[in-house]
Amino acid sequence: xxxxxxxxxxxxxxxxxxxxxxxxxxLGFAWSLLNPLLMMLVLYFVFxxxxxxxQENFALYLLIGLIAWRFLANGTMTAMGSIVGRPGLVTKxxxxxxxxxxxxxxxxxxxxxxxxxxxxxxxxxxxxKVTPNILxxxxxxxIYFLIVYGASLVLAAFFVYFRDLNQVWxxxxxxxxxxxxxxYPISIIPAAFLEYYMLNPMTVLIETYREFLLYGVTPxxxxxxxxxxxxxxxxxxxxxxxxxxxxxxxxEI
Amino acid sequence: xxxxxxxxxxxxxKEFRIPHDRKVTVYEHIVGLLKxxxxxxxxxxxxxxxxxxxxxxxxxxxxxxxxxxKSTLLKILAGVLYPDSGRVRVNGKIAPFLELGVGFxxxxxxxxxxxxxxxxxxxxxxxxxxxxxxxxxxAELRRxxxxxxxxxxxxxxxxxxxxxxVQTDPDILLxxxxxxxxxxxxxxxxxxxxxxxxxxGKTIIIVSHALGTVQGLCERCMLLKGxxxxxxxxxxxxxxxxxxxSAAGSGM
Numbered sequence: 001x002x003x004x005x006x007x008x009x010x011x012x013x014x015x016x017x018x019x020x021x022x023x024x025x026x027l028g029f030a031w032s033l034l035n036p037l038l039m040m041l042v043l044y045f046v047f048x049x050x051x052x053x054x055q056e057n058f059a060l061y062l063l064i065g066l067i068a069w070r071f072l073a074n075g076t077m078t079a080m081g082s083i084v085g086r087p088g089l090v091t092k093x094x095x096x097x098x099x100x101x102x103x104x105x106x107x108x109x110x111x112x113x114x115x116x117x118x119x120x121x122x123x124x125x126x127x128x129k130v131t132p133n134i135l136x137x138x139x140x141x142x143i144y145f146l147i148v149y150g151a152s153l154v155l156a157a158f159f160v161y162f163r164d165l166n167q168v169w170x171x172x173x174x175x176x177x178x179x180x181x182x183x184y185p186i187s188i189i190p191a192a193f194l195e196y197y198m199l200n201p202m203t204v205l206i207e208t209y210r211e212f213l214l215y216g217v218t219p220x221x222x223x224x225x226x227x228x229x230x231x232x233x234x235x236x237x238x239x240x241x242x243x244x245x246x247x248x249x250x251x252e253i
Numbered sequence: 254x255x256x257x258x259x260x261x262x263x264x265x266x267k268e269f270r271i272p273h274d275r276k277v278t279v280y281e282h283i284v285g286l287l288k289x290x291x292x293x294x295x296x297x298x299x300x301x302x303x304x305x306x307x308x309x310x311x312x313x314x315x316x317x318x319x320x321x322x323k324s325t326l327l328k329i330l331a332g333v334l335y336p337d338s339g340r341v342r343v344n345g346k347i348a349p350f351l352e353l354g355v356g357f358x359x360x361x362x363x364x365x366x367x368x369x370x371x372x373x374x375x376x377x378x379x380x381x382x383x384x385x386x387x388x389x390x391x392a393e394l395r396r397x398x399x400x401x402x403x404x405x406x407x408x409x410x411x412x413x414x415x416x417x418x419v420q421t422d423p424d425i426l427l428x429x430x431x432x433x434x435x436x437x438x439x440x441x442x443x444x445x446x447x448x449x450x451x452x453x454g455k456t457i458i459i460v461s462h463a464l465g466t467v468q469g470l471c472e473r474c475m476l477l478k479g480x481x482x483x484x485x486x487x488x489x490x491x492x493x494x495x496x497x498x499s500a501a502g503s504g505m
Contacts, residue, residue: 009373012368012378016365016369023360086356089356092333093349094333162278
């Protein structure tokens, strides 16, 4: 099993990824935490004063949505280039190539965990209903990892053959940002569309984070299981696609 | 499976498609389709029905002119490229030295890079830790262990890479002309290290243009041209054959 055999390599690549990311600018680490906070302030101002949404604790509502979304957006975007970005490790020696995707997603995962950690004091300050349900975080975040990893496998493999995929994916992510309940409350969705709207796994995921972080509610087992199923399917499908496309990586890079 | 065979290659073939009009983006594919879609390509037969066996403990040379398929063969043995047909059986842990310092990160220190590169070459963290001093001493870079790699000269980086790579303790070593690294003194050190590995009874496959190196190290040798084996056997005879065909080739 490559996960066990290459665990040191996966960890080293993840750590060196994080080191390079955070060392290249002194503010590197601070920026990655400031970015969602500043975004939250801008969006809070716009949506509170212009659109006047009726959403209790809108600041935290926004912030949780933003931080949750960032793992998908940043994670898939950086992981997409993980194969192309390290041509030497693909063409000069053999390591299972999904290691490159795995370690890239892992480093985004760790960044994301840090962002959530910074969120915790804000939960108290801004008056969330903090309960022991907050301990659901590792479970939900673990499932989220599967979803991002599965998507990244497909994206990284196709990016080898289609080098403008990042442009396409950027647009998809923009659309996804507004198709998920990040900057607006779900209540503005017309009842007729709600059924389809809830089919978006990111909607269910973001709402789950809010349930246990903001409202102190236990996430429903049904939605957790549904998310787990989505994650498992995505990893399986991603691995299949990746294995298929991997054969000609060394020729195409 | 007989245990004295390190590598068995059977009927190996590999073809490359070289498109006339290479499309690497979604945009180019769409434009290409609208214009009528030109997906024609040239076929290049890099390897054509190649079969050979390398015995355990043997130092085996692969020679041939440019474009004869040597590097393709090495990459297939390393697992980097997939063959179109044929089979490769490898008995033991294989370490490809196709290029040294693969995966080095300029923004990390020498020490961090040793751990990173070591794990890329298949060592565990513990193993690297145990051999760390030996690596630095061999590379003669002890004083610079906390310096970032981007401040290293290329010679220093290669020394660090070689010192780390030889610690992997493989059963089979694939070498692609990497012996020509560093200054004279370090090259001699590298040759000695390779010789030492050879004496330990490891299998080595060397791909090289330097006939002198091949004659000095290899008992048996194989001559490739146009993806086919022209001759194989005792090194002296194969090198003679190579000199004959290259003389004939340049005489035309």
